[in-house]
Amino acid sequence: MSTLNQYFKKWVARVDGKLNELLPRENAYPSAIHRAMRYSVFSGGKRLRPVLAIASYEVCGKDPERALGAACAIELIHTWTLIHDDLPAMDNDDFRRGRYTCHRKFGEANAILAGSALLALAFRTLSRIRPYKVGLRLIDGIADAIGSVGVIGGQVVDKLYENKEVNLPALDYISIHKTGHLIKAACWTGCVIAGADKSKERHIAKYGECIGLAFQVTDDLIDGDGYRRIMGGKETRALAERLIAEAVAETENFGKRGRCLAEIAKFILERRK
Amino acid sequence: MSTLNQYFKKWVARVDGKLNELLPRENAYPSAIHRAMRYSVFSGGKRLRPVLAIASYEVCGKDPERALGAACAIELIHTWTLIHDDLPAMDNDDFRRGRYTCHRKFGEANAILAGSALLALAFRTLSRIRPYKVGLRLIDGIADAIGSVGVIGGQVVDKLYENKEVNLPALDYISIHKTGHLIKAACWTGCVIAGADKSKERHIAKYGECIGLAFQVTDDLIDGDGYRRIMGGKETRALAERLIAEAVAETENFGKRGRCLAEIAKFILERRK
Numbered sequence: 001m002s003t004l005n006q007y008f009k010k011w012v013a014r015v016d017g018k019l020n021e022l023l024p025r026e027n028a029y030p031s032a033i034h035r036a037m038r039y040s041v042f043s044g045g046k047r048l049r050p051v052l053a054i055a056s057y058e059v060c061g062k063d064p065e066r067a068l069g070a071a072c073a074i075e076l077i078h079t080w081t082l083i084h085d086d087l088p089a090m091d092n093d094d095f096r097r098g099r100y101t102c103h104r105k106f107g108e109a110n111a112i113l114a115g116s117a118l119l120a121l122a123f124r125t126l127s128r129i130r131p132y133k134v135g136l137r138l139i140d141g142i143a144d145a146i147g148s149v150g151v152i153g154g155q156v157v158d159k160l161y162e163n164k165e166v167n168l169p170a171l172d173y174i175s176i177h178k179t180g181h182l183i184k185a186a187c188w189t190g191c192v193i194a195g196a197d198k199s200k201e202r203h204i205a206k207y208g209e210c211i212g213l214a215f216q217v218t219d220d221l222i223d224g225d226g227y228r229r230i231m232g233g234k235e236t237r238a239l240a241e242r243l244i245a246e247a248v249a250e251t252e253n254f255g256k257r258g259r260c261l262a263e264i265a266k267f268i269l270e271r272r273k
Numbered sequence: 274m275s276t277l278n279q280y281f282k283k284w285v286a287r288v289d290g291k292l293n294e295l296l297p298r299e300n301a302y303p304s305a306i307h308r309a310m311r312y313s314v315f316s317g318g319k320r321l322r323p324v325l326a327i328a329s330y331e332v333c334g335k336d337p338e339r340a341l342g343a344a345c346a347i348e349l350i351h352t353w354t355l356i357h358d359d360l361p362a363m364d365n366d367d368f369r370r371g372r373y374t375c376h377r378k379f380g381e382a383n384a385i386l387a388g389s390a391l392l393a394l395a396f397r398t399l400s401r402i403r404p405y406k407v408g409l410r411l412i413d414g415i416a417d418a419i420g421s422v423g424v425i426g427g428q429v430v431d432k433l434y435e436n437k438e439v440n441l442p443a444l445d446y447i448s449i450h451k452t453g454h455l456i457k458a459a460c461w462t463g464c465v466i467a468g469a470d471k472s473k474e475r476h477i478a479k480y481g482e483c484i485g486l487a488f489q490v491t492d493d494l495i496d497g498d499g500y501r502r503i504m505g506g507k508e509t510r511a512l513a514e515r516l517i518a519e520a521v522a523e524t525e526n527f528g529k530r531g532r533c534l535a536e537i538a539k540f541i542l543e544r545r546k
Contacts, residue, residue, distance in 0.1 A: 143397035147390050148297060156386055
């Protein structure tokens with residue numbers, strides 16, 4: 001576990017450095033939005049998604065620095081979802097990670113605009129990826145993953161069930177789309193930049209799918225919400241374990257090189273126990 | 274003028290057909306968001322921006338169909354800005370073009386999500402543009418034009434002056450960014466897809482800049498708002514005429530081929546007189 005900690009520590013520092021480079025300065029005009037964007041991006045996130053992009057790259061290629069820009073684009077997209085999900089019209093949350101949410105700190109208009117600006121910046125960052133063909137392929141795949149039949153679709157359905165008892169198929173839809181799709185896209189992004197062949201891409205995509213859903217399932221285990229409310233603690237735990245075992249099995253296709261991804265999968269299961 | 278009407282009629286039909294192809298069906302799950310997206314995209318807009326993209330293409334290249342996808346992406350982006358600008362946290366408008374605004378019809382959450390989904394779909398549409406290099410260049414330029422120092426930045430400053438008397442430099446900033454940048458980007462998009470050289474690109478960009486600002490200035494003339502309140506009707510009219518004359522002068526660099534863009538510029542000045 002300490003090796004994984006070191007891995008995260010190393011790459012979180014690189015990701016934060018790159019995000020700092022990508023984001024406009026706080027005092028760049030109009031500063032209200034740049035302060036809001038930076039406040040939400042640098043708010044103590046674990047950087048799981050960018051680290052997954054980099055670890056997935058390392059399974060298939062050398063020089064993981066090449067995945068750093070795209071990894072940061074994924075984190076910008078993740079931050080957009082958090083800002084907009086917290087809005088009064090959505091989950092109406094005042095706090096996230098022990099600090100005021102973006103709209104509580106900067107007002108609702110700035111929060112909506114800061115979220116959208118992070119999304120635009122993410123696509124701008126992806127447009128810098130070379131070779132050109134890979135850049136466009138990533139933009140296609142990521143835009144699809146976050147769109148109306150992806151992450152956004154998951155949030156739509158989540159809102160549909162806001163004051164209703166959710167059933168298992170609906171909960172699966174919400175979790176796979178709202179949480180799973182971006183985690184899967186992060187993994188896929190890394191191996192596409194590494195130029196992995198289709199078979200490796202499929203293994204990584206399956207890995208990403210399993211840990212993406214497992215991430216939400218374990219969240220529910222911790223919070224006593226969602227899956228735990230429908231299936232009970234024991235079944236929910238078993239589901240999470242099954243998903244992580246499936247993810248780990250995918251990493252075994254890469255021999256030794258797959259170990260880091262396997263460790264991350266196990267970390268998702270064990271976190272905050 | 275009737276030739277320009279025919280030109281619009283022809284291309285609006287093509288744009289609408291392509292938008293219909295690009296947007297998910299109304300009954301695609303989750304249908305709430307797809308109905309909201311389609312409601313706002315097909316709400317009687319003039320399609321000025323996509324027609325500008327196509328007309329700018331025609332000044333520099335043959336087969337304007339090649340610009341159709343990107344032209345539609347620009348319209349999707351425009352619709353995103355309209356939906357989000359109408360939100361309660363922004364301008365809080367209940368009606369647009371005589372119909373309920375998106376959030377009044379589908380709820381605030383769906384409106385926020387539909388706007389963002391249109392933005393994601395726009396980038397996905399741009400990722401399909403070939404050659405690859407052109408696609409990435411457009412995504413870079415358009416993402417920059419709409420970001421925190423572009424269209425979004427304009428809206429941030431507009432909100433800053435919400436209950437204050439706006440001065441001319443601030444009004445220029447708001448109009449150039451909020452309205453001008455996307456109109457300029459539409460023109461630029463067309464000529465980039467046509468593979469125009471840098472000199473032609475500069476003429477078209479300057480044209481787009483002039484008509485973009487003129488569009489807002491003439492809006493203010495009609496509504497008695499903004500420029501008209503600060504400068505008075507006569508000066509505002511003179512400013513609009515000066516901008517349109519500048520735009521028309523740019524089209525003269527293209528000889529006969531520039532006539533359509535010149536007609537569109539004049540139309541912007543004369544509309545709803």
